[in-house]
Amino acid sequence: MASIRCFLRSGKSAVSVVLRREFSKTSPAAVQVNVRDALNQAMDEELERDERVFLLGEEVAQYDGAYKVSRGLWKKYGDKRIIDTPITEMGFAGIAVGAAFAGLRPICEFMTWNFSMQAIDQVINSAAKTYYMSAGAQPVPIVFRGPNGSSAGVAAQHSQCFAAWYGHCPGLKVISPWSAEDARGLLKAAIRDNNPVVFLENELMYGVPFDLSEEVMHKDFVLPIGKAKVERQGTHITLVSHSRCVGFCLDAAAVLAKEGVECEVSVVL
Amino acid sequence: MQKMLTIISNVLRGSARRNATSLVVASRSYADFTPEATFDIKKVDLHRLEEGPPLTATLTREEGLKYYRTMQTIRRMELKADQLYKQKIIRGFCHLYDGQEACAVGIEGGITLSDHLITAYRAHGYTLTRGGTVREIMAELTGRRGGIAKGKGGSMHMYTKNFYGGNGIVGAQVPLGAGVALACKYLGNDQLCVSLYGDGAANQGQIFETYNMSSLWKLPIIFICENNQYAMGTSVERSAASTEYYKRGDYIPGIRVDGMDVLCVREATKFAADHCRSGKGPILMELQTYRYHGHSMSDPGVSYRTREEIQEVRSKSDPISMLKDRMLSNNMASIEELKEIDIAVRKEIEDAAQFATTDPEPPLDDLCSHIFANDQPFEVRGATPWTKLTSTS
Numbered sequence: 001m002a003s004i005r006c007f008l009r010s011g012k013s014a015v016s017v018v019l020r021r022e023f024s025k026t027s028p029a030a031v032q033v034n035v036r037d038a039l040n041q042a043m044d045e046e047l048e049r050d051e052r053v054f055l056l057g058e059e060v061a062q063y064d065g066a067y068k069v070s071r072g073l074w075k076k077y078g079d080k081r082i083i084d085t086p087i088t089e090m091g092f093a094g095i096a097v098g099a100a101f102a103g104l105r106p107i108c109e110f111m112t113w114n115f116s117m118q119a120i121d122q123v124i125n126s127a128a129k130t131y132y133m134s135a136g137a138q139p140v141p142i143v144f145r146g147p148n149g150s151s152a153g154v155a156a157q158h159s160q161c162f163a164a165w166y167g168h169c170p171g172l173k174v175i176s177p178w179s180a181e182d183a184r185g186l187l188k189a190a191i192r193d194n195n196p197v198v199f200l201e202n203e204l205m206y207g208v209p210f211d212l213s214e215e216v217m218h219k220d221f222v223l224p225i226g227k228a229k230v231e232r233q234g235t236h237i238t239l240v241s242h243s244r245c246v247g248f249c250l251d252a253a254a255v256l257a258k259e260g261v262e263c264e265v266s267v268v269l
Numbered sequence: 270m271q272k273m274l275t276i277i278s279n280v281l282r283g284s285a286r287r288n289a290t291s292l293v294v295a296s297r298s299y300a301d302f303t304p305e306a307t308f309d310i311k312k313v314d315l316h317r318l319e320e321g322p323p324l325t326a327t328l329t330r331e332e333g334l335k336y337y338r339t340m341q342t343i344r345r346m347e348l349k350a351d352q353l354y355k356q357k358i359i360r361g362f363c364h365l366y367d368g369q370e371a372c373a374v375g376i377e378g379g380i381t382l383s384d385h386l387i388t389a390y391r392a393h394g395y396t397l398t399r400g401g402t403v404r405e406i407m408a409e410l411t412g413r414r415g416g417i418a419k420g421k422g423g424s425m426h427m428y429t430k431n432f433y434g435g436n437g438i439v440g441a442q443v444p445l446g447a448g449v450a451l452a453c454k455y456l457g458n459d460q461l462c463v464s465l466y467g468d469g470a471a472n473q474g475q476i477f478e479t480y481n482m483s484s485l486w487k488l489p490i491i492f493i494c495e496n497n498q499y500a501m502g503t504s505v506e507r508s509a510a511s512t513e514y515y516k517r518g519d520y521i522p523g524i525r526v527d528g529m530d531v532l533c534v535r536e537a538t539k540f541a542a543d544h545c546r547s548g549k550g551p552i553l554m555e556l557q558t559y560r561y562h563g564h565s566m567s568d569p570g571v572s573y574r575t576r577e578e579i580q581e582v583r584s585k586s587d588p589i590s591m592l593k594d595r596m597l598s599n600n601m602a603s604i605e606e607l608k609e610i611d612i613a614v615r616k617e618i619e620d621a622a623q624f625a626t627t628d629p630e631p632p633l634d635d636l637c638s639h640i641f642a643n644d645q646p647f648e649v650r651g652a653t654p655w656t657k658l659t660s661t662s
Binding site: 054098104111126132136140171194 | 385387418419420422426428433434436438439441443444445446447448449450451452453454456462474475478479481482483486601635638639640641642643644662
């Protein structure tokens with residue numbers, strides 16, 4: 001069932017290509033893509049588009065990614081652009097930020113965001129604050145990405161959600177998508193953005209398939225960062241969520257719809 | 270140019286730490302001053318290296334005057350900052366570099382401005398050698414709009430082209446420097462990155478992580494440990510199990526250099542730069558130096574060391590005096606000429622201080638600007654929910 005979607009204007013002007021649809025359309029050549037593949041394709045396209053983009057992190061190259069998100073990229077791009085790092089988050093996050101200082105566009109993968117705490121100083125103090133402290137002289141075009149939040153039975157140390165932590169830091173753009181379309185469009189936007197972006201994925205969403213239209217599959221499809229989105233129209237109550245919990249909200253909305261309560265499900269991206 | 274071997278003098282510099290003799294070989298020409306002279310410099314200690322930098326350094330008159338002027342400028346600028354801080358015109362953190370001038374000037378003498386450099390918070394000297402002006406630096410210390418970071422960075426966050434600050438978090442700048450070196454290698458531009466840290470930072474874990482990755486990937490990085498004997502108030506004996514910082518890189522070749530002699534530093538840097546540019550990967554340099562001031566302006570600097578110690582270094586190993594003596598005793602410059610430079614430097618500092626004291630502070634809107642790069646202006650909440658400020662990129 002194709003959901004009606006539209007993008008809420010939140011008072012900020014649009015920065016990049018925005019899809020505005022007032023009416024639902026049955027997408028012509030819809031393709032089923034899961035979130036993992038959407039992220040993989042997004043990175044592949046951006047690596048191809050800009051020579052300065054490169055990926056580093058633990059197991060991203062020869063292992064094809066701890067969660068297979070970077071599958072095939074090392075075979076295609078080689079050692080120079082897909083770099084396996086030792087298990088030294090603080091060190092390689094710092095190296096990634098330094099590379100961004102010097103003009104490259106790194107994607108720094110944390111195996112999970114829990115491990116980012118080893119490197120949180122580099123994310124906040126070296127990446128987020130530098131543009132401000134240098135009064136605009138030193139931009140930091142870096143993307144930190146990886147799975148965040150709940151997983152299945154991995155215990156407390158591997159299940160923390162960092163959205164609130166990073167979301168409160170000025171200078172960082174924090175993104176937490178749900179669907180494959182959002183993951184794709186926002187990761188591409190994040191890589192093209194000249195600011196440090198914290199991209200929070202979710203391990204349990206990686207395998208979930210979504211229908212993506214031809215338009216979404218275009219190699220220049222980007223979504224604007226910072227705009228919320230209505231996934232389901234409703235009139236009685238609004239449910240606001242991000243990442244995996246959007247799915248639960250939609251399920252809840254379906255249950256309530258049977259009782260005549262129409263929920264609007266809004267996604268904060 | 271005719272060269273005649275003339276031994277003019279042996280200048281003995283004895284001190285507890287140093288035992289160098291300068292043997293001067295002067296070349297005569299028809300000009301009044303000696304255009305160039307070669308000096309013996311102290312041998313460096315080597316780690317995992319068969320050969321080190323040369324044992325002699327050639328200094329031209331031009332270079333000598335340039336190094337003298339730059340070191341004197343740094344010295345006077347730091348002393349002026351001390352004065353302004355005591356007058357409460359500079360506030361916040363202020364970490365002064367006087368005593369260590371030979372490091373900044375010597376390093377710059379061994380690399381070019383197209384190479385990259387990153388250091389920690391004792392950064393005023395490097396901001397100058399990397400292209401900043403005294404005016405901009407002082408105005409940044411006083412937090413005015415004419416400052417090198419428009420008043421928003423302060424003492425620890427000054428940036429110029431190919432100079433990445435000025436970093437407040439101890440040790441964080443070292444992986445950042447390796448990242449810059451990675452970019453140099455990635456882009457294939459034959460540039461390198463000099464990444465500085467102090468004896469205190471040398472114990473940071475992230476530095477060892479950086480040693481590992483730089484070696485694995487053969488990054489063109491020169492690690493430089495400026496060992497001024499004290500990490501804030503903790504002496505090297507009290508903070509490090511091994512105080513041989515040039516060996517701490519383990520598998521990384523290292524050299525230990527007299528950091529009070531600008532020629533030693535320069536030759537060592539050239540040697541290290543050659544090592545990097547030939548693709549051999551990282552190299553580590555320990556510069557043995559000394560700071561006259563305390564750790565920062567809030568530290569008198571005498572509770573953990575004696576005044577006698579400071580005085581002794583000042584009288585026996587001062588970098589500016591050393592260069593001055595060398596140049597004078599080899600007829601490379603006259604006392605009057607050097608005095609003129611002193612006067613010119615003093616004037617430059619006075620003008621800069623004047624500017625730094627009278628320039629207006631940044632406008633209120635700047636409080637929220639430069640949060641994001643290349644973005645449209647957006648509204649930011651001010652101190653209360655109903656005050657809005659506009660943030661521009």
